[in-house]
Amino acid sequence: MREARIDLGALRSNLGILRSKVAPALVMGVVKADAYGHGAVPVARALEEEGVDWLGTADLGEALALRAAGIRTPLLAWLHGPDVDAAAAVEHGIDLGVSTIDQLELAAAAGATVQLKVDSGLARNGFPPSEALAAFSRAADHERNGRLRVRGIFSHLSNTSPADDDAQVALFGELVDTAREAGLTPELRHLASTQAALERTDARLDLVRLGIGLYGLAHSDDADPAARGLRPVMELSATVAAVRRVPAGTGMSYGYLDRTDRETTLALVPLGYADGVPRAASGKATVAIRGQVFRQVGRIAMDQFLVDVGDAPVEPGDRVVLWGDPVHGVPGAGDWARAAGTIGYEIVTRVGPRVPRVAAG
Incomplete structure (x- = not known):
């Protein structure tokens, strides 16, 4: 009587189109919120079969559910409360997005692999610029002593205006430089979701996080996914x-x-x-x-x-x-x-x- 048909063929096609547009950047398929309502496990499995580089979830529970379903693709989970189970992340090979010193210490105690979130302008989670140097220095100390690994640094654009995004891109670059000066050597820098990945070559960096574009829907009021060959899933x-x-x-x-x-x-x-x-x-x-x-x-x-x-x-x-x-x-x-x-x-x-x-x- 009720049904949501999920066209995994369209999903696979969308991934191929988007991946070709953002190359050579790596691609993360964002499957948070049950893959935007499409069903996280079948979507993640289809993306894995197509060789997506990373999968992303909001919280650790979503990532653990994918591991329980047999998904082996590298996973990042980035939104946590103060009691995040870092040991479970380590056990199941999930990178933790870390936004606070408390989270950093929990991750270090468990020997986790982390990606450090910095706040480049959304005023949500992430280390604010004023706290970034201290956080980077602490993370570098943990890494030198074998307590954790820092794989990446990331943030998120507001997509407010070209000028606002220009400022965020520049600030993110400065924060990455600060991280390196503190002794970190992140292999992944990522800032762009679908809109920036398609519209800003300077924001693609090492990896882009593709969410709404994978599902064939518009990332903004004036976007036309069909003109790019993308199909609703x-x-x-x-x-x-x-x-x-x-x-x-x-x-x-x-x-x-x-x-x-x-x-x-x-x-x-x-x-x-x-x-x-x-x-x-x-x-x-x-x-x-x-x-x-x-x-x-x-x-x-x-x-x-x-x-x-x-x-x-x-x-x-x-x-x-x-x-x-x-x-x-x-x-x-x-x-x-x-x-x-x-x-x-x-x-x-x-x-x-x-x-x-x-x-x-």
Whole structure:
């Protein structure tokens, strides 16, 4: 009844296209948040089969789950609380992204391999520039004494404006120089996610972290993935649960956001905000049924929503595509994002666990 089809063939193709554009930089496939809602294990396995250089997760639990599934590709996990299990990272060969002195000491106590995160301008995690020299010196002391290995240094661009990113790229270069002066010899410097990897050759460095681009979605409002040959990997669908002929003036769903302006047929779709369909898109999004695009009407509820199909011969059991590849005449995740006032990242990532992921290719 509900299904998210995951086109691993599109994923493989996207990786190949992106890898060719950023060469000779190494490529990390970012599979955090269940691979942006696409299913971390099948996505990671497909990327591994294609020879991706690294995989990246937000937290250690996500990385450990991949190891438990048999994924052997080098892994970096970078977002931790104060009680991160560094010993587990060592046992399973996972690099820890380290952002604080406390994390550094935990990593050293376990003999971990780390990549040091520096804050080049997002004010989130990472050593701020004022603390970087002390952190680098401490890390170098641990490394000299065989307590840990520093494999890399990394940060993240804000993608705010060319001027802001220029400043971040320059600051990151200065911090890498500071690390070397402190005695570190990182083999990996990485700063760029999809947008910078595609648009800034100076930010590619040794490795780029590819997330949203791998899944064939836009990294910004003005980006056109299809123009680069990238294809959406997820197609979210359900089957029509019921149809009902109603007269003009019929109120639809909670609060009567919409009333019919004519006699028409309403199709009931068994997906709702519990499945990740954004309530904010109510009355503004579209779906595809039998090769035609129809407007979603009324409030999107927890488990279901309505579609006005007019006089079209829609029947229970017909497949309804919410988003997929627009080349096939269906809405894209970006269309739903615009309807909901958000971004494509959120649309695919929020798809809930009761929607089965069916991977092929």
